[in-house]
Amino acid sequence: MIPNTETIRRASEILSQIESLQTEFVGLFGGGGAPAAKRRGRPRKAGKAVAVAAAAAPVKRRRRMSAAGRARIAAAAKARWAKFRADKKSA
DSSP states (O other): OOOOHHHHHHHHHHHHHHHHHHHHHHHHTTOOSSOOOOOOSSOOOOOHHHHHHHHHSOOOOOOOOOHHHHHHHHHHHHHHHHHHHHHHHHO
């Protein structure tokens, strides 16, 4: 569908209303206007507050897979490849 000029004009009006409502919404919560631009270049070093928060976070341990689980996965992969090779050879 190719939009006509009336549709484009109405879409432009809706977009301007959305933008004005967004700025009003941000103003309600003390956002301070337009969002800050994304910083470019090297990231800042973490401050003490960030380091303390990171130290207090619980340590996530890596999950371990049993030998039987690894064997099942390996057997399934070998079966898939065997089927693939058989299909390729017959074609």
